Amino acid sequence: MGFAEDHLIPLVDEGLGNSAYLVDLGDGRALAVDAARDLRALHTAAARRGLRVAFAADTHLHADFLSGAVQLAHDHGASVLASAAGRRAFPHTPLGDADEVDLGGLMLRALATPGHTDEHLSFLLLDGTRELGVFTGGSLIVDSAARTDLLGADRTEELARAQYRSLRHLATLPDEVAVWPTHGAGSFCSAPPGAERTSTIGAQKRTNPLLAAPDEDAFARDLVASLGSYPAYFDRLTEVNRRGPAVLAAAPPLPGLDVRQVEALLEGGGQVVDVRPAADYAAGHVPGAVSIPLRDQFATWLGWLLPGDTPLVFVTAQGQDTGEIVWPAYKIGYERLAGHLTGGMPAWTAAGRPVATTAFVPAGRAPRGPYIDVRQHAEYAAGHVPGALNLELGDLAGHAADAPAGAVVACGHGERAMTAASLLERAGRTDVTVLAGGPAGYAAAHNLRLDHGPEGDAA
Missing domain, CATH: 3.40.250.10 (Rhodanese-like domain)
Known part of the structure; x- marks a missing residue:
């Protein structure tokens, strides 16, 4: 068929920081890669081109979203392509390393790339003998690699070493081969996230610091050191994806x-x-x-x-x-x-029901006193108010007793801080003030200089 650049349609989920891909196979059929259960954007893109999704490939058992592959099999009759090692409990084509699937003119070759998960596959797209690009899922991502701690702390280093070998294997592909990752900027599966969504093998060999690691020990040390916290629901979704999410007959209601x-x-x-x-x-x-x-x-x-x-x-x-x-x-x-x-x-x-309020003020009106920074530790280390107590929002509910009385609660803009204040309110702490802004504005208003680095009152 001949592959043109516009045959690949990235579908970016800004909230979860992920990309799914729709590939126009040129004959009214399409390949979907790592599609999530919310298929609205994919259905719109497919309908715009008059495409039926004939294949739905998943690079791994996702932890951060429910896969849309089962729904695509129901809606479009798609053949689900996934790792045999994933032991999925629904109809699919099980694939192992070097297995190939004829897409009708194009070919998809599975590459075993464990690390992010045990059963992780990357998918190399070929037009004849020409290697076009590789869907790297949670293996090689732009200027980084996906995290390796989702299967437990006891597996983290082992999987980091597997990730090293997987990235080295992918780096043997020709420099011009496109890199199409699933995880990217904003994804808690990234470690750490980058800004760009796609790249090439050659560019990654030049700019990815993990590919520049001198050996497996250094790679594993650097990757593990970059791991931050991740949402609690990640621990539940892998098994749901293995069993297969329930098919939805219609858009769910919210009465x-x-x-x-x-x-x-x-x-x-x-x-x-x-x-x-x-x-x-x-x-x-x-x-x-x-x-x-x-x-x-x-x-x-x-x-x-x-x-x-x-x-x-x-x-x-x-x-x-x-x-x-x-x-x-x-x-x-x-x-x-x-x-x-x-x-x-x-x-x-x-209806006369009780109403609660929360103080929400700009930096110039925020009191000088205890300051709780609810951003991620990496954000805190990049610049924080001197003496600030770092309680990540995801951990705050378990540390409400550590919040000092009369504290200013802050994040980067105010949204996460308001969430934090609501959690503190539920724990009986109604004496906090939420900052409408971030640390730079507060520091300027109070003639302070931001501190940098992880030292201080991080918790």
Whole structure:
């Protein structure tokens, strides 16, 4: 058929920091690689070109999202291509190292690249004998490699050494071969994340510091040292992907609920999640509600902070699309979505129910005193307010007692800090102030110089 550049359609998930790929095979059929359960963008791209997805390839058993391969098999009749070592419990074509699949003009060759997971495959796309590009999943990623600690601390170094050998193997491909990773900037599967989404083998040999490691020991040491925390839900999804996510017959609903229905759900152990902007939450919210503003990172923090088996009720602002709640939640396996409060906070207030508020102030009005930085440790090390206590948002619920009285809670802009304040409120700590801004603005307002490095009060 001849492969043109526009035959490859990257589908970027900015929130999870991942890329899926749709490959136009030139005859009305397509290959999808590492598609997530939220298939809206993929279906749109396929429909625009009049394509049916004939093949759905997964590079590994994903931990950060539910695979869309089973759904594509249902919707399009796609053949699922995946590692035989993954022992998937649904119909698929099991592949091992060097196995090839004829796509009808193009060929897909499996390359065993363990490291991120035991059963990881990369997929080399060939046009005749010409090696076009390689879908590297969670193996070689732009200027880095994916993390190797998802199978437990006791396996981390072993898998890092496997990752070293996998990257060295991929580096033997011709320099002009394109590198199409799944994980990238913003993905907690990256270690650490880079800014670019795609590259070439030659470029990675020049710029990837892990490929420049002099030996396996140095590589493993550098990779393991770069690993930060990751969302709690990662520990659950691999097995769901092995069994195969349930097929969805239609878009999941999010029904409207009146005030009394919401109260009944709360009495039964449900949880309110307020997805409005941070400033709206601060001005008035349902007591005990967790603030997770509806933005690209919504799914990450939903999965990190709330259990997957709790009924969830959402408070929205006027004009917010409930589909942007439902699909990100289902993408990470959160399906107990009870509904949303009809009429939002105005309905709650009109019904005479109690309303809580949170102080949310710009740097110039923020008090000088204890400062809690809820960013990731790497962000903290890059520049923080002197004396700041670093309590990562993902760990905060377990450390609420460590929060000093009257503290300023801050992140980079204010969204994560408001989430942190909502968690502290649930723990009975209602005396905090949330900074609308980040450390640089606070330091400037209080004539301070930012500290750098991990030393200090990181916890």
